[in-house]
Amino acid sequence: xxxxxxxxxxxxxxxxxxxxxxxxxxxxxxxxxxxxxxxxxxxxxxxxxxxxxxxxxxxxxxxxxxxxxxxxxxxxxxxxxxxxxxxxxxxxxxxxxxxxxxxxxxxxxxxxxxxxxxxxxxxxxxxxxxxxxxxxxxxxxxxxxxxxxxxxxxxxxxxx
Amino acid sequence: xxxxxxxxxxxxxxxxxxxxxxxxxxxxxxxxxxxxxxxxxxxxxxxxxxxxxxxxxxxxxxxxxxxxxxxxxxxxxxxxxxxxxxxxxxxxxxxxxxxxxxxxxxxxxxxxxxxxxxxxxxxxxxxxxxxxxxxxxxxxxxxxxxxxxxxxxxxxxxxxxxxxxxxxxxxxxxxxxxxxxxxxxxxxxxxxxxxxxxxxxxxxxxxxxxxxxxxxxxxxxxxxxxxxxxxxxxxxxxxxxxxxxxxxxxxxxxxxxxxxxxxxxxxxxxxxxxxxxxxxxxxxxxxxxxxxxxxxxxxxxxxxxxxxxxxxxxxxxxxxxxxxxxxxxxxxxxxxxxxxxxxxxxxxxxxxxxxxxxxxxx
Numbered sequence: 216x217x218x219x220x221x222x223x224x225x226x227x228x229x230x231x232x233x234x235x236x237x238x239x240x241x242x243x244x245x246x247x248x249x250x251x252x253x254x255x256x257x258x259x260x261x262x263x264x265x266x267x268x269x270x271x272x273x274x275x276x277x278x279x280x281x282x283x284x285x286x287x288x289x290x291x292x293x294x295x296x297x298x299x300x301x302x303x304x305x306x307x308x309x310x311x312x313x314x315x316x317x318x319x320x321x322x323x324x325x326x327x328x329x330x331x332x333x334x335x336x337x338x339x340x341x342x343x344x345x346x347x348x349x350x351x352x353x354x355x356x357x358x359x360x361x362x363x364x365x366x367x368x369x370x371x372x373x374x375x
Numbered sequence: 376x377x378x379x380x381x382x383x384x385x386x387x388x389x390x391x392x393x394x395x396x397x398x399x400x401x402x403x404x405x406x407x408x409x410x411x412x413x414x415x416x417x418x419x420x421x422x423x424x425x426x427x428x429x430x431x432x433x434x435x436x437x438x439x440x441x442x443x444x445x446x447x448x449x450x451x452x453x454x455x456x457x458x459x460x461x462x463x464x465x466x467x468x469x470x471x472x473x474x475x476x477x478x479x480x481x482x483x484x485x486x487x488x489x490x491x492x493x494x495x496x497x498x499x500x501x502x503x504x505x506x507x508x509x510x511x512x513x514x515x516x517x518x519x520x521x522x523x524x525x526x527x528x529x530x531x532x533x534x535x536x537x538x539x540x541x542x543x544x545x546x547x548x549x550x551x552x553x554x555x556x557x558x559x560x561x562x563x564x565x566x567x568x569x570x571x572x573x574x575x576x577x578x579x580x581x582x583x584x585x586x587x588x589x590x591x592x593x594x595x596x597x598x599x600x601x602x603x604x605x606x607x608x609x610x611x612x613x614x615x616x617x618x619x620x621x622x623x624x625x626x627x628x629x630x631x632x633x634x635x636x637x638x639x640x641x642x643x644x645x646x647x648x649x650x651x652x653x654x655x656x657x658x659x660x661x662x663x664x665x666x667x668x669x670x671x672x673x674x675x676x677x678x679x680x681x682x683x684x685x686x687x688x689x690x691x692x693x694x695x696x697x698x699x700x701x702x703x704x705x706x707x708x709x710x711x712x713x714x715x716x717x718x719x720x721x722x723x724x725x726x727x728x729x730x731x732x733x734x735x736x737x
Contacts, residue, residue, distance in 0.1 A: 226715060233700065240437045240699040252441040 264346040269329040272299075272322050273345035274362040281370035282363055283341035286317035290333035290342060298326040299333060317363055324350060325358035381677060384500030411503050415492060419641050424454045426640040430694060437698040464629035469532055472626065476530035481627065481634035484523030488638045488645065490516040495648045496570050498658045498678035509570035510562060513649060514555045517604070520642065521547040524606075524613070524623050527635070531626035539622025542705055543606055543613030549712040550610075553600035556720040560593040560727045561586070561653045574657035581656035589727040594654045596716055596723070598692065601646035603708070605639060608697035612705060647689035651682065655689070658682040 243249075253262065264270070276282050286303035300321040305313050320342075334342055342362065352358060394403040428443070428451065435442030443450030468477060494509045496502040506512050521544055528540020564586050565573045576582070583590050603610040614622030624635045651657060658678035662670045703711070 226719070236699045237695060240695065243439050244433075244436045244695075247436060250436075250439050250441055252435075252439075254441075254444065 264348065268346055268348070269331060269344040270348040271324055271329075271345045271350065272327065272333060272342050272362065273347075274320060274342050276364055276367055277370065279370075280364060280367045282317075282367055283339040283370055284317045284320060284363060285339060285341075285369060286315050286320075287338065289336050289338060293332045293336040295330065295332065296326055296328060298323040316369060320362040322360045322362050323358065324360060325355060382499045387500055415489065415503070419489070419492065419637065422644060423637040423640045424458060426644065426690070427457070427636075428454045429690070430640070433691065433694045434698050437695070458633065461633040462630055466629045466631060467626075469626050471532045473530035473532070476526050477626075478631075480523050480527035480530060481631045481638075482523075483526060484520050484638045485634050487516055487518075487520035487523065488641045490519070491645050492641065492648075494570055495645070496574055496652060496657055497682055501679070502571060505569065505571050507567075507569045510558050510568045510573070510649075510653070513645070514551070514558060517642070517645065518547065518551050520638065523638075527627070528623040531623070533626050535619045535621070536623050536625045539613045539619045539625070543623060545705070546606070546610060546613065546708055547604055549709060550600040550603040550716075553596055553712060553716045553720055554604055556717070556724065557593040557597040557600065558649075558653060560589060560720070560724050563724065563727050563731055564590065565653075570652055570657075573653060574659060577656035577659050579662060581654065581659070581661075583654045583656075586727070587730060589723050589730060590654065592719065592723045593727070594650065596720055597650055597654070598689070598696075600712075600716060601650065602693055602696055603712075605642040605646055605693075607639070607643060608693060609700035609703050610708060611697075612702055612708065643690060643693060644686065647686045647693065648682075650689045651685040655685045657685075 255262070274282050274284060286301060288301040288303065291299045291301045300319075300323075301317065302319040302321065303315050304318040306316045308314050329344070331344065334344060350358070391403070391407070394406055398406070431453070432442040432450075443453035446453040446456050468474065491513050493503045494506060494512055496505075504512075524543045524547075525540050528536040528538075528543070531537070561573075561582055562568055564582060565576050567573060567576070573582075577585070583594055586593075602608045606613045612618075614624065619625070624632055627635060658681050660670075660673040660676060660678075660681055662673060
Protein backbone atom coordinates (compact mmCIF):
# COMPACT_ATOMS: atom_id res chain seq x y z
CA UNK A 216 0.00 0.00 0.00
CA UNK A 217 2.86 2.26 0.88
CA UNK A 218 4.46 1.56 -2.48
CA UNK A 219 1.26 2.50 -4.26
CA UNK A 220 1.04 5.74 -2.31
CA UNK A 221 4.65 6.50 -3.19
CA UNK A 222 3.95 5.78 -6.87
CA UNK A 223 1.01 8.17 -6.97
CA UNK A 224 2.91 10.90 -5.14
CA UNK A 225 5.79 10.49 -7.62
CA UNK A 226 3.38 11.07 -10.49
CA UNK A 227 1.90 14.18 -8.92
CA UNK A 228 5.31 15.54 -7.93
CA UNK A 229 6.55 14.98 -11.47
CA UNK A 230 3.59 16.77 -13.00
CA UNK A 231 3.98 19.61 -10.51
CA UNK A 232 7.67 20.16 -11.31
CA UNK A 233 6.88 20.15 -15.03
CA UNK A 234 4.20 22.78 -14.45
CA UNK A 235 6.66 24.93 -12.51
CA UNK A 236 9.03 24.84 -15.48
CA UNK A 237 6.24 25.66 -17.88
CA UNK A 238 5.22 28.63 -15.75
CA UNK A 239 8.73 30.06 -16.03
CA UNK A 240 8.83 29.82 -19.83
CA UNK A 241 5.27 31.10 -20.09
CA UNK A 242 6.37 34.19 -18.20
CA UNK A 243 9.06 34.74 -20.83
CA UNK A 244 6.64 34.09 -23.68
CA UNK A 245 3.95 36.47 -22.54
CA UNK A 246 6.29 39.36 -21.76
CA UNK A 247 7.68 40.03 -25.25
CA UNK A 248 8.71 43.59 -24.29
CA UNK A 249 11.46 42.06 -22.16
CA UNK A 250 13.19 40.51 -25.15
CA UNK A 251 16.94 41.03 -25.07
CA UNK A 252 17.47 41.00 -28.84
CA UNK A 253 18.33 44.40 -30.34
CA UNK A 254 17.43 45.26 -33.93
CA UNK A 255 20.90 46.75 -34.27
CA UNK A 256 21.31 48.75 -37.47
CA UNK A 257 17.75 50.06 -37.25
CA UNK A 258 17.97 51.29 -33.67
CA UNK A 259 21.46 52.72 -34.05
CA UNK A 260 20.34 56.22 -33.10
CA UNK A 261 18.56 55.19 -29.92
CA UNK A 262 20.84 52.34 -28.89
CA UNK A 263 22.07 52.69 -25.32
CA UNK A 264 24.86 50.35 -24.30
CA UNK A 265 25.07 48.91 -20.81
CA UNK A 266 27.04 50.63 -18.04
CA UNK A 267 29.55 47.83 -17.74
CA UNK A 268 30.06 47.44 -21.49
CA UNK A 269 33.75 47.70 -22.48
CA UNK A 270 34.14 49.26 -25.88
CA UNK A 271 37.59 50.87 -25.75
CA UNK A 272 39.91 52.64 -23.35
CA UNK A 273 39.40 56.39 -23.34
CA UNK A 274 40.81 59.27 -21.32
CA UNK A 275 38.12 61.81 -20.38
CA UNK A 276 39.02 65.47 -20.67
CA UNK A 277 37.19 68.32 -19.00
CA UNK A 278 36.16 71.61 -20.58
CA UNK A 279 39.60 73.24 -20.17
CA UNK A 280 41.26 70.39 -22.06
CA UNK A 281 42.56 68.92 -18.82
CA UNK A 282 42.92 65.25 -17.90
CA UNK A 283 43.90 63.38 -14.76
CA UNK A 284 46.84 61.41 -16.14
CA UNK A 285 50.17 61.95 -14.36
CA UNK A 286 52.13 59.78 -16.77
CA UNK A 287 53.13 57.34 -14.00
CA UNK A 288 53.06 54.37 -16.39
CA UNK A 289 51.23 51.94 -14.06
CA UNK A 290 48.71 51.16 -16.76
CA UNK A 291 51.54 50.27 -19.14
CA UNK A 292 53.01 47.90 -16.53
CA UNK A 293 49.66 46.28 -15.90
CA UNK A 294 48.73 45.71 -19.51
CA UNK A 295 49.15 41.96 -20.16
CA UNK A 296 49.68 42.28 -23.91
CA UNK A 297 51.46 45.59 -24.22
CA UNK A 298 48.74 47.62 -25.87
CA UNK A 299 49.59 50.76 -23.88
CA UNK A 300 52.76 52.80 -24.36
CA UNK A 301 53.45 55.80 -22.12
CA UNK A 302 55.77 58.50 -23.40
CA UNK A 303 56.42 60.97 -20.59
CA UNK A 304 58.24 64.26 -20.50
CA UNK A 305 59.78 66.38 -17.75
CA UNK A 306 58.17 69.72 -17.03
CA UNK A 307 59.28 72.55 -14.80
CA UNK A 308 56.49 73.98 -12.68
CA UNK A 309 56.16 77.50 -11.17
CA UNK A 310 58.21 76.63 -8.13
CA UNK A 311 61.07 75.58 -10.35
CA UNK A 312 60.64 71.90 -9.57
CA UNK A 313 61.01 69.24 -12.23
CA UNK A 314 57.94 67.11 -12.59
CA UNK A 315 57.03 64.18 -14.81
CA UNK A 316 54.04 64.64 -17.10
CA UNK A 317 52.38 62.71 -19.89
CA UNK A 318 53.51 63.43 -23.41
CA UNK A 319 51.68 60.72 -25.32
CA UNK A 320 49.42 57.99 -23.98
CA UNK A 321 49.53 55.58 -26.92
CA UNK A 322 46.82 52.93 -27.00
CA UNK A 323 46.81 50.06 -29.52
CA UNK A 324 43.14 49.12 -29.84
CA UNK A 325 44.04 46.32 -32.23
CA UNK A 326 46.00 44.53 -29.51
CA UNK A 327 43.70 45.29 -26.60
CA UNK A 328 41.58 42.45 -25.14
CA UNK A 329 39.49 44.90 -23.08
CA UNK A 330 40.47 43.08 -19.89
CA UNK A 331 39.98 46.22 -17.75
CA UNK A 332 43.26 45.76 -15.83
CA UNK A 333 44.63 49.22 -16.76
CA UNK A 334 41.47 50.91 -15.55
CA UNK A 335 41.63 49.01 -12.26
CA UNK A 336 45.30 49.85 -11.83
CA UNK A 337 45.14 53.60 -12.58
CA UNK A 338 45.63 55.45 -9.25
CA UNK A 339 44.00 58.66 -10.49
CA UNK A 340 41.11 57.18 -12.44
CA UNK A 341 42.39 58.95 -15.52
CA UNK A 342 41.32 56.29 -18.02
CA UNK A 343 37.92 54.61 -18.27
CA UNK A 344 36.13 52.21 -20.59
CA UNK A 345 34.17 53.92 -23.36
CA UNK A 346 30.88 52.72 -24.83
CA UNK A 347 31.84 53.07 -28.50
CA UNK A 348 31.89 49.71 -30.27
CA UNK A 349 31.90 50.47 -33.99
CA UNK A 350 35.64 50.20 -34.42
CA UNK A 351 35.83 49.03 -38.03
CA UNK A 352 38.45 51.02 -39.99
CA UNK A 353 40.07 50.63 -43.39
CA UNK A 354 43.66 50.66 -42.16
CA UNK A 355 45.28 48.93 -39.22
CA UNK A 356 47.29 51.99 -38.31
CA UNK A 357 44.08 53.85 -37.48
CA UNK A 358 43.65 51.52 -34.51
CA UNK A 359 46.65 53.07 -32.78
CA UNK A 360 45.35 56.06 -30.86
CA UNK A 361 46.80 58.79 -28.69
CA UNK A 362 44.47 59.13 -25.74
CA UNK A 363 45.53 62.54 -24.40
CA UNK A 364 44.34 65.29 -26.69
CA UNK A 365 46.94 67.60 -28.22
CA UNK A 366 47.74 70.55 -25.98
CA UNK A 367 46.02 69.04 -22.98
CA UNK A 368 47.50 69.46 -19.51
CA UNK A 369 47.00 67.76 -16.20
CA UNK A 370 44.15 69.09 -14.13
CA UNK A 371 44.91 71.16 -10.99
CA UNK A 372 44.97 69.35 -7.72
CA UNK A 373 46.02 65.94 -8.96
CA UNK A 374 48.61 64.75 -6.47
CA UNK A 375 51.77 63.09 -7.59
CA UNK B 376 -22.46 25.56 -56.79
CA UNK B 377 -23.49 26.93 -53.44
CA UNK B 378 -20.64 27.82 -51.16
CA UNK B 379 -21.59 27.39 -47.52
CA UNK B 380 -18.80 28.06 -45.10
CA UNK B 381 -20.58 26.15 -42.33
CA UNK B 382 -21.26 22.95 -44.26
CA UNK B 383 -19.18 21.70 -47.14
CA UNK B 384 -21.24 18.55 -47.81
CA UNK B 385 -23.42 20.18 -50.43
CA UNK B 386 -20.47 21.82 -52.17
CA UNK B 387 -18.44 18.64 -52.51
CA UNK B 388 -21.53 16.77 -53.64
CA UNK B 389 -22.23 19.41 -56.31
CA UNK B 390 -18.64 19.24 -57.48
CA UNK B 391 -18.97 15.48 -57.79
CA UNK B 392 -22.12 15.87 -59.90
CA UNK B 393 -20.44 18.59 -61.99
CA UNK B 394 -17.60 16.23 -62.85
CA UNK B 395 -19.99 13.33 -63.53
CA UNK B 396 -21.92 15.39 -66.07
CA UNK B 397 -18.82 15.98 -68.11
CA UNK B 398 -16.92 12.67 -68.02
CA UNK B 399 -17.23 8.98 -67.33
CA UNK B 400 -17.39 7.72 -63.74
CA UNK B 401 -13.85 6.29 -63.99
CA UNK B 402 -12.42 9.58 -65.20
CA UNK B 403 -14.38 11.39 -62.48
CA UNK B 404 -12.81 9.20 -59.82
CA UNK B 405 -9.33 9.80 -61.20
CA UNK B 406 -9.85 13.56 -61.49
CA UNK B 407 -11.28 13.77 -57.99
CA UNK B 408 -8.36 11.80 -56.58
CA UNK B 409 -5.96 14.11 -58.35
CA UNK B 410 -7.71 17.24 -57.13
CA UNK B 411 -7.81 15.99 -53.55
CA UNK B 412 -4.20 14.86 -53.75
CA UNK B 413 -3.05 18.24 -55.03
CA UNK B 414 -5.05 19.97 -52.30
CA UNK B 415 -3.38 17.90 -49.60
CA UNK B 416 0.05 18.37 -51.21
CA UNK B 417 -0.39 22.14 -51.22
CA UNK B 418 -1.73 22.08 -47.69
CA UNK B 419 1.18 20.01 -46.40
CA UNK B 420 3.79 22.16 -48.13
CA UNK B 421 2.30 25.50 -47.06
CA UNK B 422 1.27 24.47 -43.57
CA UNK B 423 4.63 22.76 -43.05
CA UNK B 424 6.44 25.95 -43.98
CA UNK B 425 4.17 27.96 -41.71
CA UNK B 426 4.75 25.54 -38.84
CA UNK B 427 8.52 25.86 -39.21
CA UNK B 428 8.17 29.64 -39.08
CA UNK B 429 5.81 29.44 -36.10
CA UNK B 430 8.16 27.10 -34.31
CA UNK B 431 11.09 29.46 -34.75
CA UNK B 432 9.07 32.42 -33.56
CA UNK B 433 7.59 30.59 -30.57
CA UNK B 434 10.98 29.17 -29.64
CA UNK B 435 12.48 32.64 -29.84
CA UNK B 436 9.78 34.11 -27.63
CA UNK B 437 10.34 31.40 -25.03
CA UNK B 438 14.03 32.26 -24.98
CA UNK B 439 13.46 36.04 -24.91
CA UNK B 440 14.66 36.44 -28.47
CA UNK B 441 12.89 37.73 -31.57
CA UNK B 442 13.44 34.95 -34.06
CA UNK B 443 13.70 35.55 -37.81
CA UNK B 444 13.15 39.24 -38.52
CA UNK B 445 15.06 40.04 -41.72
CA UNK B 446 13.44 38.23 -44.65
CA UNK B 447 10.10 39.87 -45.28
CA UNK B 448 8.04 41.70 -42.66
CA UNK B 449 8.61 40.02 -39.29
CA UNK B 450 10.66 37.38 -41.11
CA UNK B 451 7.54 35.89 -42.72
CA UNK B 452 9.40 34.82 -45.87
CA UNK B 453 12.27 33.22 -43.95
CA UNK B 454 11.06 29.63 -44.28
CA UNK B 455 10.32 30.10 -47.97
CA UNK B 456 13.90 31.27 -48.47
CA UNK B 457 15.14 28.29 -46.45
CA UNK B 458 13.04 25.95 -48.52
CA UNK B 459 14.43 27.35 -51.79
CA UNK B 460 17.91 26.91 -50.36
CA UNK B 461 17.14 23.27 -49.53
CA UNK B 462 15.82 22.68 -53.06
CA UNK B 463 19.02 24.07 -54.57
CA UNK B 464 21.34 22.00 -52.43
CA UNK B 465 23.32 19.09 -53.75
CA UNK B 466 22.08 15.64 -52.82
CA UNK B 467 25.04 13.92 -51.23
CA UNK B 468 24.99 10.18 -50.68
CA UNK B 469 27.52 8.26 -48.57
CA UNK B 470 29.74 6.04 -50.70
CA UNK B 471 28.84 2.79 -48.96
CA UNK B 472 25.16 3.56 -48.41
CA UNK B 473 22.45 1.14 -49.49
CA UNK B 474 21.36 3.22 -52.46
CA UNK B 475 17.85 1.87 -52.96
CA UNK B 476 16.82 2.00 -49.31
CA UNK B 477 18.59 5.33 -48.81
CA UNK B 478 16.45 6.90 -51.51
CA UNK B 479 13.30 5.09 -50.43
CA UNK B 480 13.34 6.12 -46.75
CA UNK B 481 12.19 9.77 -47.07
CA UNK B 482 9.27 8.69 -49.21
CA UNK B 483 8.07 6.09 -46.72
CA UNK B 484 8.06 8.70 -43.97
CA UNK B 485 6.26 11.17 -46.19
CA UNK B 486 3.71 8.62 -47.43
CA UNK B 487 2.83 7.64 -43.87
CA UNK B 488 2.18 11.31 -43.13
CA UNK B 489 0.07 11.69 -46.26
CA UNK B 490 -2.02 8.66 -45.45
CA UNK B 491 -2.67 9.74 -41.89
CA UNK B 492 -3.74 13.25 -42.85
CA UNK B 493 -6.40 11.91 -45.25
CA UNK B 494 -8.97 10.97 -42.60
CA UNK B 495 -8.83 14.17 -40.56
CA UNK B 496 -12.15 16.05 -40.61
CA UNK B 497 -11.32 19.72 -41.24
CA UNK B 498 -14.94 20.83 -41.30
CA UNK B 499 -18.36 19.36 -41.92
CA UNK B 500 -18.08 17.54 -45.23
CA UNK B 501 -14.43 18.46 -45.66
CA UNK B 502 -12.87 15.07 -45.10
CA UNK B 503 -11.25 12.99 -47.84
CA UNK B 504 -11.88 9.58 -46.30
CA UNK B 505 -14.47 8.79 -43.67
CA UNK B 506 -13.68 5.25 -42.56
CA UNK B 507 -15.75 3.61 -39.87
CA UNK B 508 -12.38 2.66 -38.33
CA UNK B 509 -10.88 6.14 -38.62
CA UNK B 510 -9.05 6.26 -35.28
CA UNK B 511 -7.65 2.79 -35.79
CA UNK B 512 -6.52 3.76 -39.28
CA UNK B 513 -4.65 6.83 -38.05
CA UNK B 514 -2.78 4.93 -35.35
CA UNK B 515 -1.95 2.14 -37.79
CA UNK B 516 -0.76 4.38 -40.60
CA UNK B 517 1.19 6.83 -38.50
CA UNK B 518 3.32 3.97 -37.18
CA UNK B 519 4.52 3.23 -40.72
CA UNK B 520 6.62 6.36 -40.39
CA UNK B 521 8.98 4.58 -38.01
CA UNK B 522 9.88 2.14 -40.78
CA UNK B 523 11.08 5.07 -42.86
CA UNK B 524 13.21 6.27 -39.94
CA UNK B 525 14.67 2.80 -39.33
CA UNK B 526 15.46 2.37 -43.03
CA UNK B 527 17.06 5.81 -43.15
CA UNK B 528 19.25 5.03 -40.17
CA UNK B 529 20.22 1.60 -41.46
CA UNK B 530 20.90 2.49 -45.07
CA UNK B 531 23.03 5.55 -44.25
CA UNK B 532 25.80 3.21 -43.06
CA UNK B 533 26.67 5.58 -40.27
CA UNK B 534 26.78 4.69 -36.61
CA UNK B 535 25.15 7.92 -35.48
CA UNK B 536 22.28 7.38 -37.87
CA UNK B 537 21.85 3.79 -36.77
CA UNK B 538 21.85 4.68 -33.06
CA UNK B 539 19.37 7.46 -33.71
CA UNK B 540 17.10 5.20 -35.71
CA UNK B 541 17.21 2.46 -33.07
CA UNK B 542 16.39 4.91 -30.31
CA UNK B 543 13.56 6.24 -32.40
CA UNK B 544 12.28 2.73 -33.05
CA UNK B 545 12.31 1.79 -29.36
CA UNK B 546 10.62 5.05 -28.49
CA UNK B 547 7.90 5.06 -31.13
CA UNK B 548 7.05 1.40 -30.66
CA UNK B 549 6.50 1.89 -26.93
CA UNK B 550 4.66 5.18 -27.15
CA UNK B 551 2.40 3.88 -29.91
CA UNK B 552 0.85 1.80 -27.14
CA UNK B 553 0.02 4.82 -25.02
CA UNK B 554 -1.40 6.76 -27.94
CA UNK B 555 -3.63 3.87 -28.92
CA UNK B 556 -4.78 3.16 -25.38
CA UNK B 557 -5.61 6.78 -24.65
CA UNK B 558 -7.60 6.84 -27.90
CA UNK B 559 -9.28 3.58 -26.90
CA UNK B 560 -10.43 5.32 -23.72
CA UNK B 561 -12.18 7.91 -25.83
CA UNK B 562 -13.52 5.33 -28.29
CA UNK B 563 -15.23 3.60 -25.37
CA UNK B 564 -16.74 6.92 -24.43
CA UNK B 565 -17.73 7.94 -27.95
CA UNK B 566 -18.98 4.49 -28.96
CA UNK B 567 -17.49 4.77 -32.44
CA UNK B 568 -14.18 4.82 -34.25
CA UNK B 569 -15.50 6.91 -37.12
CA UNK B 570 -14.04 10.40 -36.82
CA UNK B 571 -17.11 12.18 -38.18
CA UNK B 572 -19.31 10.37 -35.64
CA UNK B 573 -16.88 11.25 -32.84
CA UNK B 574 -17.04 14.92 -33.83
CA UNK B 575 -20.82 14.79 -34.14
CA UNK B 576 -21.01 13.30 -30.65
CA UNK B 577 -19.40 16.46 -29.26
CA UNK B 578 -22.08 18.81 -30.51
CA UNK B 579 -23.36 19.55 -27.01
CA UNK B 580 -19.98 19.57 -25.29
CA UNK B 581 -16.42 18.51 -25.90
CA UNK B 582 -15.37 15.06 -24.71
CA UNK B 583 -12.67 16.67 -22.59
CA UNK B 584 -15.43 18.24 -20.47
CA UNK B 585 -18.06 15.54 -20.83
CA UNK B 586 -15.75 12.65 -20.01
CA UNK B 587 -14.91 13.75 -16.44
CA UNK B 588 -11.45 12.99 -15.07
CA UNK B 589 -10.64 9.93 -17.25
CA UNK B 590 -10.95 12.07 -20.38
CA UNK B 591 -8.60 14.64 -18.89
CA UNK B 592 -6.04 11.96 -17.98
CA UNK B 593 -6.37 10.44 -21.45
CA UNK B 594 -5.83 13.88 -23.00
CA UNK B 595 -2.63 14.48 -21.01
CA UNK B 596 -1.35 11.00 -21.83
CA UNK B 597 -2.20 11.47 -25.49
CA UNK B 598 -0.28 14.75 -25.58
CA UNK B 599 2.80 13.24 -23.91
CA UNK B 600 2.78 10.11 -26.04
CA UNK B 601 1.96 12.05 -29.19
CA UNK B 602 4.90 14.36 -28.59
CA UNK B 603 7.10 11.31 -28.13
CA UNK B 604 5.76 9.73 -31.30
CA UNK B 605 6.66 12.72 -33.42
CA UNK B 606 10.25 12.60 -32.11
CA UNK B 607 9.88 16.07 -30.73
CA UNK B 608 10.28 18.07 -27.66
CA UNK B 609 11.83 16.46 -24.63
CA UNK B 610 11.70 13.15 -26.49
CA UNK B 611 13.93 14.13 -29.42
CA UNK B 612 16.74 11.79 -28.54
CA UNK B 613 16.41 10.14 -31.94
CA UNK B 614 18.00 13.22 -33.46
CA UNK B 615 19.80 14.56 -30.41
CA UNK B 616 22.06 17.16 -31.97
CA UNK B 617 24.53 17.20 -29.12
CA UNK B 618 25.05 13.44 -29.13
CA UNK B 619 24.20 12.11 -32.56
CA UNK B 620 24.78 15.04 -34.94
CA UNK B 621 21.25 14.79 -36.25
CA UNK B 622 20.43 11.10 -35.76
CA UNK B 623 18.76 9.24 -38.58
CA UNK B 624 18.89 12.14 -41.04
CA UNK B 625 22.58 12.91 -40.50
CA UNK B 626 23.50 11.76 -44.00
CA UNK B 627 20.58 13.37 -45.79
CA UNK B 628 20.81 16.71 -47.53
CA UNK B 629 18.73 18.92 -49.77
CA UNK B 630 15.20 17.91 -50.58
CA UNK B 631 15.49 14.49 -48.93
CA UNK B 632 16.28 16.16 -45.64
CA UNK B 633 13.42 18.56 -46.28
CA UNK B 634 11.08 15.56 -46.59
CA UNK B 635 12.04 14.30 -43.13
CA UNK B 636 11.80 17.81 -41.76
CA UNK B 637 8.39 18.45 -43.31
CA UNK B 638 7.10 15.03 -42.25
CA UNK B 639 8.10 15.76 -38.66
CA UNK B 640 6.17 19.01 -38.60
CA UNK B 641 3.13 17.58 -40.36
CA UNK B 642 3.17 14.70 -37.90
CA UNK B 643 2.98 17.27 -35.15
CA UNK B 644 -0.04 18.72 -36.94
CA UNK B 645 -1.60 15.26 -37.15
CA UNK B 646 -1.14 14.66 -33.42
CA UNK B 647 -2.64 18.08 -32.69
CA UNK B 648 -5.52 17.43 -35.10
CA UNK B 649 -6.25 14.04 -33.55
CA UNK B 650 -6.22 15.60 -30.08
CA UNK B 651 -8.57 18.26 -31.39
CA UNK B 652 -10.90 15.79 -33.06
CA UNK B 653 -11.11 13.28 -30.25
CA UNK B 654 -10.89 15.48 -27.16
CA UNK B 655 -11.65 19.07 -28.15
CA UNK B 656 -14.66 18.59 -30.40
CA UNK B 657 -13.01 18.82 -33.81
CA UNK B 658 -14.59 21.62 -35.79
CA UNK B 659 -17.49 21.94 -33.36
CA UNK B 660 -17.90 25.37 -31.77
CA UNK B 661 -17.55 25.81 -28.04
CA UNK B 662 -20.91 25.33 -26.35
CA UNK B 663 -21.90 25.69 -22.74
CA UNK B 664 -25.09 23.94 -21.71
CA UNK B 665 -27.60 26.70 -21.10
CA UNK B 666 -25.98 29.94 -22.30
CA UNK B 667 -28.16 30.30 -25.43
CA UNK B 668 -26.83 33.65 -26.65
CA UNK B 669 -23.21 32.65 -26.02
CA UNK B 670 -23.71 29.41 -27.96
CA UNK B 671 -25.32 31.37 -30.77
CA UNK B 672 -22.35 33.74 -31.09
CA UNK B 673 -19.98 30.79 -31.09
CA UNK B 674 -21.97 29.21 -33.93
CA UNK B 675 -21.17 32.18 -36.17
CA UNK B 676 -17.46 31.34 -36.23
CA UNK B 677 -16.91 28.97 -39.19
CA UNK B 678 -15.90 25.37 -38.42
CA UNK B 679 -12.62 25.68 -40.31
CA UNK B 680 -11.61 28.56 -38.05
CA UNK B 681 -12.61 26.56 -34.99
CA UNK B 682 -10.59 23.58 -36.17
CA UNK B 683 -7.44 25.55 -36.85
CA UNK B 684 -7.79 27.56 -33.64
CA UNK B 685 -7.91 24.37 -31.60
CA UNK B 686 -5.11 22.75 -33.59
CA UNK B 687 -3.03 25.89 -33.14
CA UNK B 688 -3.63 25.77 -29.41
CA UNK B 689 -2.51 22.16 -29.14
CA UNK B 690 0.51 22.81 -31.36
CA UNK B 691 1.44 25.73 -29.13
CA UNK B 692 1.22 23.39 -26.13
CA UNK B 693 3.51 20.88 -27.84
CA UNK B 694 6.00 23.64 -28.68
CA UNK B 695 5.78 24.84 -25.11
CA UNK B 696 6.82 21.35 -23.97
CA UNK B 697 9.69 21.29 -26.40
CA UNK B 698 11.20 24.61 -25.39
CA UNK B 699 10.75 24.07 -21.65
CA UNK B 700 11.80 20.55 -20.81
CA UNK B 701 15.29 19.08 -21.13
CA UNK B 702 15.79 15.98 -23.23
CA UNK B 703 15.19 12.63 -21.51
CA UNK B 704 17.69 9.81 -21.41
CA UNK B 705 16.71 6.66 -23.26
CA UNK B 706 16.16 4.67 -20.06
CA UNK B 707 14.07 7.51 -18.62
CA UNK B 708 11.92 7.51 -21.73
CA UNK B 709 11.22 3.80 -21.47
CA UNK B 710 10.61 4.09 -17.71
CA UNK B 711 8.10 6.85 -18.29
CA UNK B 712 6.22 4.75 -20.81
CA UNK B 713 6.25 1.29 -19.24
CA UNK B 714 6.13 2.19 -15.56
CA UNK B 715 3.92 5.27 -15.60
CA UNK B 716 1.90 5.96 -18.74
CA UNK B 717 0.88 2.37 -19.47
CA UNK B 718 -0.41 1.42 -15.98
CA UNK B 719 -2.16 4.76 -15.57
CA UNK B 720 -3.69 4.29 -19.01
CA UNK B 721 -5.02 0.82 -18.17
CA UNK B 722 -6.58 2.03 -14.92
CA UNK B 723 -7.99 4.98 -16.86
CA UNK B 724 -9.68 2.67 -19.37
CA UNK B 725 -11.25 0.77 -16.48
CA UNK B 726 -12.55 4.01 -14.98
CA UNK B 727 -13.93 5.15 -18.31
CA UNK B 728 -15.68 1.80 -18.85
CA UNK B 729 -17.29 2.13 -15.42
CA UNK B 730 -18.46 5.65 -16.27
CA UNK B 731 -19.94 4.49 -19.56
CA UNK B 732 -21.57 1.44 -17.98
CA UNK B 733 -23.17 3.44 -15.18
CA UNK B 734 -24.17 6.19 -17.69
CA UNK B 735 -22.63 8.72 -15.34
CA UNK B 736 -21.67 11.12 -18.14
CA UNK B 737 -23.66 14.16 -19.13
